[in-house]
Amino acid sequence: MAIKNKTRYAILGVLSLMSGSGYDIKKFCDKTIAHFWNENFGHIYPVLAQLEEEGLISKAASSKDERRKEYSITAKGREEFCKWMMEPIEFQPARSELLLKVSFGSNIPKERVIEMIKLVKQRYESRLEEYRAMEESFLKNKKESEKPESVYWIAPLRYGIIATEAAIKWCEETISRLNG
Amino acid sequence: MAIKNKTRYAILGVLSLMSGSGYDIKKFCDKTIAHFWNENFGHIYPVLAQLEEEGLISKAASSKDERRKEYSITAKGREEFCKWMMEPIEFQPARSELLLKVSFGSNIPKERVIEMIKLVKQRYESRLEEYRAMEESFLKNKKESEKPESVYWIAPLRYGIIATEAAIKWCEETISRLNG
DNA sequence: ACGTACATGTAAATGGTTACATGATTGA
DNA sequence: TCAATCATGTAACCATTTACATGTACGT
Structure with a gap:
């Protein structure tokens, strides 16, 4: 096979x-x-x-x-x-290196954990910018975005935006929790 | 090896x-x-x-x-x-069956796509409940939650909650977009 | 007596990425 | 003439899951 x-x-x-x-x-x-x-x-x-x-x-x-x-x-x-x-969607068991490292954060100085999350946050932020630019250019392109199928293209993009915003929110919350 | x-x-x-x-x-x-x-x-x-x-x-x-x-x-x-x-976290390239199916949604009746997302939403909701119960029981256990290391356990759980809430929000938005 | 939890491991299949190998076409 | 893009494919490797195999200990 x-x-x-x-x-x-x-x-x-x-x-x-x-x-x-x-x-x-x-x-x-x-x-x-x-x-x-x-x-x-x-x-x-x-x-x-x-x-x-x-x-x-x-x-x-x-x-x-x-x-x-x-x-x-x-x-x-x-x-x-x-x-x-x-067919119904199979939920795949996720493996997050980020969360694994955070879980075992007590092994290294707290400042390093904060640094780690700040770096991750930056990457999420630049990703978010990309997604937003993609969304904007898609919406500008009336010929594409007014097609009835356009919803199937915009929805995954929206997922990217919403999920990334949430991830950034978590980074902020976690950093302040670690600082406080 | x-x-x-x-x-x-x-x-x-x-x-x-x-x-x-x-x-x-x-x-x-x-x-x-x-x-x-x-x-x-x-x-x-x-x-x-x-x-x-x-x-x-x-x-x-x-x-x-x-x-x-x-x-x-x-x-x-x-x-x-x-x-x-x-070491900095390696970003792993994600593979989302959900988003793949949504992208190609125009191949099946719209109602089936909506059904699919409703099912996914239900699963996210029950997951969210689990996470919230875990959070609550962790916070109730003062002996555990007042340890300085507790932040490393609560943070991943918070991620689960925040990310799942976002996913549910996306489901709702997408369903209404498909209906409207 | 029966089921559940404890306990360890191997083999095979599956899934996915990276590196390698090759070469044509097109445009600056 | 050089770089980028077009174009197809194989081999090796790495990672992960599932199925198989075996048996003990303990509680009800």
Whole structure:
């Protein structure tokens, strides 16, 4: 078997919106869903080959570039993808290095823990700025944002914003708790 | 080599607070850090053997139970652990099945997406209740909560509460956006 | 007698990242 | 001519989970 689950569906999802090469899929991921989903070539290409073998996607050689392979989702693939979409979401057990380190904070000077959280806060803040810029540019682009499907793109972005704001709030609270 | 990083430090962290068997370590994890860090026996035992080989922990046979092995952290282990504690936190690339599904929501009826998010919201709500109960019982236990180290236990719990509240807020916002 | 908790471990499967290998095309 | 981008793929490694295997101790 090798290589399964998750990446399969990410790829099928991308191909449900557009046809393209492995390279295109990677580009699309980086551009749109990167902040909550990452894919790498080492994973994409073998999964593409596997999906094609299963008949969930079909391959066509590009007329322009010999090497380039253009993939499209098949009816069977769309069916399989929708089946997965309907299934309840599996809660994955989280592993947070940040919280693990905070838990064992008594092993190092309190000032170092504060420093650590300040650094994390900075990273959250710059991330938040990015998200806000993305939101703004999306809303400015009326052609995109007035489409009925736009809600499916804005919602994950909103998640990023809301979750990051909360994380920053926690940093502030924790720093003041450590100081006080 | 095999088996490395992360679990090593989780185990060293637990042993920095108490000595005990692999079984004890698992119990401790389940009781205290389970909501952001999980460990399983299949991982703990091989890592314990490895840490002992490296001289980061030491083993003593229990007087009561032949099988039971009691591990303690060594000076070298404490040093290694503190070194890791001082290192900046690596941001791990997240993979959110929820956001992936929302992104590709246009493939299924809108009502199903709403249903999906309602289900997720319910799970977040029951989780939030758990966290709040944990917080309350911790604050009631004056002996524990008045220790200076208590901040390191309350902070991760606060993170759980704040982050979950934010997630619920997002669910509500998204549901109303989908309805409106 | 039965179930639960205590206790330790191995093997296999799964999932994911990084490094390596190769080479064409396009634009500055 | 040099860098960036396009393009595909394999191999190795690392990390984690699940299933299997085994058995004792203690309370009801």
